Amino acid sequence: MLDRRTFLATTSIGLAGFAAGCTDPAIPVAPASKLLVLPGFYEEIEYRTFRYFRDTVNPANGLIPDRWPSPSGASIAAAGAALAIWPLAVDRGWIRRDLARDLTLATLRFFDSAPQGDRPTGMSGHRGFFYRLLDMRTGVRHRKADLSSLDTAMLHMGMLFAAGWWNGETEEEREIRRRATDIVERAEWLWFQNGSQRLALAWRPESGFAEPALTGYNEGMVAVLLALGSARHAAEDGAWEAWSANYPLLWRGEGDARHLAYAPLVGHQLSHMWIDFRGVRDTVMRGAGFDYFENSRRATYANRAYCISNPLRWEDYSADLWGLTACDGPGDCRLAFKGDTRTFHGYAARGPLDQPGERDDGTIGPAAALGSLPFAPEIVLPTARALMSVPGLYREYGFLNAYNPSFRFPDAKVETGSVSPERGWMARDYLALNQALILIQAANHRHDFIWKVLRNSPVIRRGLARAGFTGGWLE
Helix, strand or coil: CCCHHHHCCCCCCCCCCHHHHHCCCCCCCCCCCCCCCCCHHHHHHHHHHHHHHHHHCECCCCECECEECCCCCEEHHHHHHHHHHHHHHHHHCCCCHHHHHHHHHHHHHHHHHCCECCCCCCCCEECCEEECEECCCCCCECCCCCEEHHHHHHHHHHHHHHHHHCCCCCHHHHHHHHHHHHHHHCCCHHHHHCCCCCCCCEEECCCEECCCCCCCCCCCHHHHHHHHHCCCCCCCCCHHHHHCCCHHHCEECCHHHCEECCCCHHHHCHHHHHCCCCCCECHHHHHHCCCHHHHHHHHHHHHHHHHHHCCCCCCCCCCCCCCCCCECCCCCEEEEECCEEEEECCCECCECCCCCCCECCCCECHHHHHCCCCCCHHHHHHHHHHHHCCCCCEECCEECCCEECCCCCCCCCCCCCEEECCCEEECCCEEHHHHHHHHHHHHHHHHCHHHHHHCCCHHHHHHHHHCCCECHHHC
């Protein structure tokens, strides 16, 4: 099974010239007006999605399962997202403030005292970083999970949000701020540079740092910015320039559709869950004439345009049913489809075939569209409504993480999920990080919920400044 994470360290050039057949003439020249009031059906999506976190959290340590109902370890990135989701739920009236506070404290107390060291077992992390997956009960390394710079960054972003949102003077809220700030500052980012200007993606006690290093453009940008913003163990100067050095290879599209490309939409969304990139620009974006928020809007339209074009003739791709991202799939196999032999995949990164990190096997992930709600609500809302009508996709906790209407092979062996000869393959699981994207991006769209808190984070502001960002709310 090919993992999305393998695409974070390297970037392929893709199929030159393919984009010419995938242009969407309807893309607006400028962003449409934000639709701050969401329709009732979307409120239902949000609440169902929130219940995933409410019902699966371990209240003793704040850990969230990476997926459900299949057995899995706890995702530290999802634990970070939950630190924003508990206050979000208070704001929406879904849970009491004292419950959100207690869950936040349980999470921070666990990570504050979680065992750190270079032994391969019995540890939760090393040198301020944490293993990507932890045991839901004990909180130690799950199987042979890697120590992850990216997933630790996602955890830390949730902690920085908690430090900013819980701003009262009670003993408990002061404890939240103290523990969150200290845990974030323990990460030894200079060590994770491993003698290079680039950050390593992962480390394992059995084999050391993974090669190659984390390279732009994808969701890894948040890790580089955190590394630069650290007050205690910051990365060296030049980390952002090393991250963005291969940007010239990644431009796709022309005119108002030109953007830094990365095929799975998750790469345009995860950093934006936390950081408001509207109006702030680094050297590259000042030269391009637009910001990373606009880049993600254009990438969203490009993803949809590719699905409308549908060069591989998959079933049900349309203007309202689209969205290629990192998600589950039916499994690794080759089968006959419409006169061709097609390759299908299990969990993998998916996206338009002209873009870095591409893969298209007919699998649609709802979080691809819904995670782009702040960028392009005018095309996301119709898709959300259409996805709710896909039989079997919308359930107790909102959307299952993927479906493939072309995989109508009931005798084929699948890695997960189920197959219908009429409707195709349907995933079995919800994925925690996809759930978080849907929920947090809706909150950002409504009233900048996470963004407005983290704009005031000294760590974020310092990281952006060291990376050369200027303008907008930084001024």
